[in-house]
Amino acid sequence: MRPETTPSIPFVNFAGAPIQPAPDALAALRAALPGRTLAAGEPGYDESRGIWNAMIDRRPALVARCADPGEVQTAVRFAAAHGIALAVRGGGHNIGGRALVEGSLLLDFSAHRDxxxxxxxxxxxxxxxxxxxxxxxxxxxxxxxxxxxxxxxxxxxxxxxxxxxxxxxxxxxxxxxxxxxxxxxxxxxxxxxxxxxxxxxxxxxxxxxxxxxxxxxxxxxxxxxMDPTVLAGPIFHRPEATAAAAERFRAQTLEAPEEVGSLLRLGAAPPAPFLPEELHGRPVAVTILCHGGESERAAPALAPFRAGGGLAADLVQPRPFAAFQAMFDAGEPRGKRNYWKSEYVEALDDETLAILLEAHRHLPSPSANIKVFSLGGAVARVPADATAAAHRDARYIVVVATSWDDPAADAANIGWVRDAWRRVHARSGRGGYVNFLTDDRSPEETRAALAGVDLARLRAVRRTWDPSGLLGGEA
Ligand SMILES: Cc1cc2nc3c(=O)[nH]c(=O)nc-3n(C[C@H](O)[C@H](O)[C@H](O)COP(=O)(O)OP(=O)(O)OC[C@H]3O[C@@H](n4cnc5c(N)ncnc54)[C@H](O)[C@@H]3O)c2cc1C
The missing domain is CATH 3.30.465.10 (Uridine Diphospho-n-acetylenolpyruvylglucosamine Reductase; domain 3)
Structure with missing residues (x-):
């Protein structure tokens, strides 16, 4: 079959205006990357545009699965010559679906995992x-x-x-x-x-x-x-101990050494065999811990998080780090509808905790949850202007997240996230994580996510290296 030279999805520039490259030019690109460019309807096209968040359904005009940097140069030069929007796909996990742009030339790197x-x-x-x-x-x-x-x-x-x-x-x-x-x-x-x-x-x-x-x-x-084995795992608290668990997390994250990575998850108890059946589906707090330091220091450092009553299960144990890193994959499967909002916070003050606990009592789906990641330490020690990463001085990041399948449940899920996030944001006044921005982000949300970053410098870099804005860089 001859490859399409007039794709059914028209190419666009970054303002969304249609662009029609000469059929010869497109044919030359497709001949230069034999079998590695895919238009709508061709085998592999839907696989390349299928990303983690099923809420995002956008169709590139053409996918290029370049074999090497030389082929990337060829594809990029074609896009540049015609002013075509360029999109790039890595792991396809961006919640806002940033790897997909309708009518773009999509560089799909997902086969290059070495x-x-x-x-x-x-x-x-x-x-x-x-x-x-x-x-x-x-x-x-x-x-x-x-x-x-x-x-x-x-x-x-x-x-x-x-x-x-x-x-x-x-x-x-x-x-x-x-x-x-x-x-x-x-x-x-x-x-x-x-x-x-x-x-x-x-x-x-x-x-x-x-x-x-x-x-x-x-x-x-x-x-x-780092030692290949870490002391790590989740601790499930009983429903009646939720508030106490959140308070313990707050207190211990202020005390714990920097080798301790920790996160508080407020969600519904999974139907897991290690939990009593009467807890399945009920709102519970889970503290997840990982000690990344010397093994002899691990147990004492995690002990204060594990003490106190109200535990339903303590699964903290020595684990291969690579396995621990995959322990929560099943809870974040590809292909569901997803909506998240995040906010960096200075402190888990009583009001913020009350907002989170209140939202926890009204979960809109079995997978809905609120996560609080403990930050600080080495993150905060890198000078703010050394990199373009924002919010290094925040002590925590709060993420309100939910996933579901039925589009009819969109409003309830999105509404729950937005409502809880709005209240946390009103107290914190900071912004969220640039990598957690949703598809409906406002320019203010994008700027807040990059608060403290020298935006003039970032824009100058983009003007220098992407003067036509083909990559659609924001802020
Ligand atoms: C389940 C889940 C868990 C997560 N956990 C964490 C976490 O623990 N910590 C954390 O920091 N973040 C986390 N994230 C957020 C994650 O960092 C972002 O979603 C990130 O964008 C994912 O990168 P990706 O390559 O998979 O995404 P993609 O959707 O492929 O790409 C994301 C963006 O990067 C651009 N891009 C990709 N590859 C390239 C490239 N080679 N060159 C130039 N631009 C490129 C894309 O064009 C797009 O704009 C998580 C996300 C999910 C869905």
């Missing part, structure tokens, strides 16, 4: 489609780690470009703090090595600014030495 660790230097090179699980499997069993996020199917690319926090952030900082260099293709098709010494402004922007500056074809990260 991660290589050089044990002599502690340097990791990750391909742009690498998932966090790929990273952990290549490093953790050998006693190394690049601190990242908490669900192993999330893409390293988007996570790093927006910052990246997880169990080890307090000890070692954000994922983007471990980025030591990147290979990028600019929207003019130039291939660059970027690091502290080469194109430092672009390197600054790649670390937390939320993307939209250039296309990264390789991430170079500095790994840390």
């Amino acid at each position: 991660v290589r660790l050089d044990e002599a230097t502690g340097e990791v090179v990750a391909a742009p489609g690498a998932l966090l699980g790929d990273l952990d499997r290549a490093t953790a069993p050998r006693g190394w780690v690049v601190p990242s996020g908490i669900v192993s199917e999330t893409g390293l690319a988007g996570l790093t470009l927006g910052g990246g926090f997880g169990w080890l952030s307090r000890r070692w900082g954000l994922t983007c703090d471990h980025l030591i260099g990147a290979e990028v293709i600019t929207t003019s098709g130039e291939r660059l090595e970027v690091d502290e010494r080469h194109h430092p402004d672009l390197f600054w922007a790649l670390r937390g600014g939320g993307g939209g500056c250039a296309i990264v074809t390789a991430f170079r990260c500095a790994a840390r030495r």
